[in-house]
Amino acid sequence: MVKSKISDNVNSIELSGIRKFYNKVVKVEGAISLTLGQPDFPVPDGIKEAMIKAINEDKTVYTSNAGIVELRQEISNFLNNQDISYDRDEICITVGGSEGLMDVFAAFINPGDKVLIPTPAYPAYESCVKLLGGEIINYDLNKEDFSIDFESLKNIINQEKPKLLVLSYPSNPTGAVLSKEARDKLYEIVKAEDIIVITDEMYSCLSFEENYYSIAQFKDIKNKVIVVNGFSKMFSMTGLRIGYVCAANEYMDSIIKIHQYNVSCAPSIVQYGVLHGLRNSMKDVENMKAQFALRRDYAYKRLIELGFQVELPKGAFYIFPSIKKFASNSEEFCDKLLQQAKVAVVPGSAFGEGGEGYIRISYAYSEKQLEEAFDRIEKILNK
Numbered sequence: 052m053v054k055s056k057i058s059d060n061v062n063s064i065e066l067s068g069i070r071k072f073y074n075k076v077v078k079v080e081g082a083i084s085l086t087l088g089q090p091d092f093p094v095p096d097g098i099k100e101a102m103i104k105a106i107n108e109d110k111t112v113y114t115s116n117a118g119i120v121e122l123r124q125e126i127s128n129f130l131n132n133q134d135i136s137y138d139r140d141e142i143c144i145t146v147g148g149s150e151g152l153m154d155v156f157a158a159f160i161n162p163g164d165k166v167l168i169p170t171p172a173y174p175a176y177e178s179c180v181k182l183l184g185g186e187i188i189n190y191d192l193n194k195e196d197f198s199i200d201f202e203s204l205k206n207i208i209n210q211e212k213p214k215l216l217v218l219s220y221p222s223n224p225t226g227a228v229l230s231k232e233a234r235d236k237l238y239e240i241v242k243a244e245d246i247i248v249i250t251d252e253m254y255s256c257l258s259f260e261e262n263y264y265s266i267a268q269f270k271d272i273k274n275k276v277i278v279v280n281g282f283s284k285m286f287s288m289t290g291l292r293i294g295y296v297c298a299a300n301e302y303m304d305s306i307i308k309i310h311q312y313n314v315s316c317a318p319s320i321v322q323y324g325v326l327h328g329l330r331n332s333m334k335d336v337e338n339m340k341a342q343f344a345l346r347r348d349y350a351y352k353r354l355i356e357l358g359f360q361v362e363l364p365k366g367a368f369y370i371f372p373s374i375k376k377f378a379s380n381s382e383e384f385c386d387k388l389l390q391q392a393k394v395a396v397v398p399g400s401a402f403g404e405g406g407e408g409y410i411r412i413s414y415a416y417s418e419k420q421l422e423e424a425f426d427r428i429e430k431i432l433n434k
């Protein structure tokens with residue numbers, strides 16, 4: 052009865068599989084959870100102090116819809132260092148990347164519009180598109196390294212003529228990054244086709260490669276590329292809810308309409324905190340990244356020793372081993388790990404069809420927790 056009152060679009064989606072699994076974990080006493088995408092570092096001290104200062108100075112009122120101009124300028128400078136150029140009026144500060152994603156999808160999608168989404172991928176893309184009545188078309192990733200299968204992508208674009216293409220690098224859940232070669236191939240496609248790219252670069256600050264590549268680095272297709280990014284991971288502030296969207300002026304007005312009626316503006320004091328962070332806390336980000344690189348190497352080594360087939364992640368803080376040697380159904384495998392080893396990881400199926408046969412392990416946890424978790428997994432796999 053209640054369900055029939057709820058909109059068809061809402062009825063068509065489920066709560067995130069990541070959260071669902073996390074909720075199972077809290078019920079198992081003594082379980083170690085490697086499920087969440089939350090860095091285990093505190094917010095850098097300077098940012099905390101800047102937020103306290105903002106409160107004491109009563110900077111607790113609405114900001115302009117797009118966010119304080121100093122922060123937008125600082126983001127513009129920051130992106131410039133990655134060869135991505137948006138001026139401050141082409142940037143809107145949002146309530147996390149999550150709000151940014153929804154704003155952008157809402158700005159473009161009419162019911163029935165086709166949206167290309169990779170599989171496996173962060174589940175919010177599909178849910179946002181479904182909520183807006185868009186049609187999801189998945190494109191495959193190569194099984195070995197989760198790079199784009201360009202043959203298949205080109206065919207789908209030719210046949211389906213999608214309106215939007217979602218890119219997600221560095222990837223949650225796979226840890227893959229965009230290579231220079233893949234970026235250049237994408238550029239040729241985007242230039243030639245009538246398509247708009249939404250590139251979610253939430254983990255851009257956590258790429259372990261020497262150079263960073265993004266489709267947003269090509270100025271001549273700027274009117275076809277929208278960037279979503281944020282500070283949840285960069286400054287370890289997932290609960291403070293701040294992100295941003297970059298788009299050419301011709302789109303920004305429409306995106307801001309949605310942003311305005313949704314949230315008016317991002318939290319003011321956090322905007323001041325992030326402003327301080329971009330100016331003064333980049334060393335903290337580098338230190339955190341160095342820690343993640345060590346943990347990534349440790350997780351990779353343990354998984355290889357245990358006999359998993361696994362690709363060395365190049366970004367973010369997730370590793371995505373295949374479980375095919377041990378089981379076929381990722382949810383059953385994760386249930387078994389939880390019940391028998393008391394270790395929680397996320398079934399690959401939570402990230403779409405392409406994730407079946409894999410598990411996502413977050414290594415945003417201390418070395419001690421990682422070591423204990425892998426020791427426990429080792430024991431039950433040896434049985």
Ligand code: PLP
Nearest residue numbers: 088147148149173223253281283
């Ligand atoms: N995009 C990706 C790929 C993510 O993994 C996340 C969070 O985990 C987000 C976007 C949303 O991040 P937030 O809303 O915390 O900024």
